[in-house]
Amino acid sequence: MDGSYDLELTSEQVDAIVGLPILAELTKDSVDVGPNPDAYSDVETLTQDLESGKLTAVFDEANTAHKITLSMPPLGTSDIESLKTNESVSGQVITPFTTRANESITETLEALDTSDDAASLARIDELIKQAFDDVAAQILDELGDSSGLDSDELAELLQQDFFDTQNMPPSLAGIEEELEKIATRDVDTKVNQEVEIQKLIEDNAGAIVKGGTSSKFFTPDNTNLPITVTEVWSSVESVEGTITTIENTSTTYFINDEGEKTRVQQVFRHLRGR
Incomplete structure (x- = not known):
């Protein structure tokens, strides 16, 4: 394709x-x-x-x-x-x-x-x-x-x-590799999001699952080492009795030019009655 x-x-x-x-x-x-x-x-x-x-x-x-x-x-x-x-x-x-x-x-x-x-x-x-x-x-x-x-x-x-x-x-000329990296990263981000969201749906039967991503490829100031920063977020809303639980997860991946990945994750859980 x-x-x-x-x-x-x-x-x-x-x-x-x-x-x-x-x-x-x-x-x-x-x-x-x-x-x-x-x-x-x-x-x-x-x-x-x-x-x-x-x-x-x-x-x-x-x-x-x-x-x-x-x-x-x-x-x-x-x-x-x-x-x-x-x-x-x-x-x-x-x-x-x-x-x-x-x-x-x-x-x-x-x-x-x-x-x-x-x-x-x-x-x-x-x-x-x-x-x-x-x-x-x-x-x-x-x-x-x-x-x-x-x-x-x-x-x-x-x-x-x-x-x-x-x-x-x-x-x-000279930046085609950088453009290809950005394009590849965009597709990889969508693939990773799809896999993660489908896993959440499987693990949380009956819950409302949403998700999204954002990415940026850049070289930090005072360095010559380009990195990719990708943020993947998801929201799982489930209801049990009169209690609604909403769990929001935000995962940030820092990926250097060699493909090495550092992962930072934050999870927030909210409960509300009705």
Whole structure:
């Protein structure tokens, strides 16, 4: 899976898709093919490299029932027009960065009135631009001041498939490994969250279980050692008789560039009667 897709829709489907994000589920059959997806155009090569350990599946054999979702924001005005004119749209891509952009505007999109196509598409265009501007700012902060990237240029690049080594823009030369680390970390964070949440659901039958994550990749001041800080939170609400118990857990992982991990966990329990 390299994140690319092609859409061929009827006119009715085009009208229905306005305001809806594009989703891609990663399951036990999903594999990270790295920065050279063209090398895995046949299943035999993919299988061989999986068996040899050169490639890894998104979920290991113990977690084959799990899945995570990557996404991109809804199609904008130009894409919708292309669909109406050509009945297809190509060149789209789903990555961890488009996922960040989509997730940042999910609540606004859910409340969007799409009855007026022109007005809703104009609003979607605004939201998409702001979302990628925000993600570009996040990534520049995580990369540090040494990247030399222009924020507007990066925001534009984040909507494209620049992970393919054949299409890597010159402006990203020298920091592609850092970008790949950030993208990989985002996926790993989602995978870890999925595994932890499903374990909580299994261990707390009948309870309401929620969870979320946030991550940051940066180099602390006065060092040259980049680290990843990932926070995973969960909330388990259970009822027994007249007592409701809410247990909130916050786990922070500090991961250095060598993959060494330090874990700090806090647990808060609240009881309330009714």
